[in-house]
Amino acid sequence: MRSETLFSEVMDPKNRANPYPLYELFRQTPVAKQSDGSFVVSTHENIRTLLFDPRLSSEDLPPSRRPHTGNPIKDWILNPIKNRVVTAHRPFIFRDPPDHDTLRKFVMDEFTIQRVNDAHGRVESLVDEFIERCRGRSEVCLVEDLSYPLPVAVICDLLGVPEEDEPHFQRWATQLATALEPDARHDETGRHAIVAAFDEISAYMRKLIREKRRRPADDMLSRLAKPGNKRTPGMGDIDLIATGILLLVAGHETTVNLITNAMLTLLRNPDELEKLKADPERAPRLIEEVLRYEPPVHFRTRKATSPIDIDRVTIPAGAPVILLFAAANRDPARFANPDRFDPDRADNQHFGFGGGLHYCVGAPLARIEAEIALVTLCRRLREPRLMSDPPPYRSGASLRGPASLGIHINGIS
């Protein structure tokens, strides 16, 4: 297989269930130029270097473009202004310093250890409630019954989104997450669907923020919406909307895959399932190993702002760069027996949450959700067995995970 077309194989849905042999091929050409001019980086050392290189920009999304409506006022006046505003105020995952750092700090100041620890009890009761709903059944679908509804309930609760509005978020989050997939970005219909979902969720967030300002509560959105003063200015309204949307989408579509991938891996490794059942304290190291071995985010894209020499290759200015985290997570130069699922491995420095400036803001929350879900599932599902292996996968190659995970059970404890 030619290395210049290898990434199109990664994007091909037929390889979704097991992309790891392709990643092994990539590591043989650690900085691989593709026929479309992009560069795929796949080894642990190179990715670690590039994550800290300021010449790699995260501002790599094409400018926002609303479709023509036939209404001249919209097409020639309103929508071009909207496009410019949305492009200038992207969520901070798509921004570089200094704006990135300023916006990220607002969130980090609110995403306190206290707030995450406080979510503990709520996650436990939600997990129990979702599992209880499966009582009397001999089959469950992990995605539908738990992994999908849990993160959206948790993040909505944290931000202060009313419970009855959660179903809208599931739809918007799924659509917006496709902005992280390179093929959806370049497909005109896909981009218009993303813009439409963005406009809907923005209108909703604008109303919610107004409400939070009128009646502040003890939630993250109320705190982020607090007006600033001369010494410490607050976040502007458009950035606040974009940040709220980012937290909802980033906190949802990824955690779904972590919980599902973790359970799938345990069902494929029943000795590990038994060990976790006997000793729930193993959960943190088990989840770290899932983040390495079956990460929810396989790659992220960047753009070189000036030429970069790395591993005897020059990446030219303007070239898209794909950081293939999931390949680096199985790099034999960094991890012994990388294709073995081993929660007891030491020094597990994976890229499951990325690294550098854009390291995942929600990592502590995601860990708590996944640990509680896994421990409770192992304790409460009696004799769980996979209904099909591999399960069907969702279309995303970057945010990769099963579309459904059917499990036979002999009841619930």
Ligand code: HEM
């Ligand atoms: C298992 C769950 C999760 C995984 C695997 C994950 C993974 C990641 C990764 C790989 C990045 C780096 C992106 C890049 O380098 O461009 C990232 C960034 C981010 N994540 Fe997560 N994430 C998870 C859960 C969450 C949660 C629960 C939240 C929030 C509630 C969240 C919020 C964010 C934000 C805001 C960023 C952007 C950080 C920045 O640009 O500075 N994530 N995440």
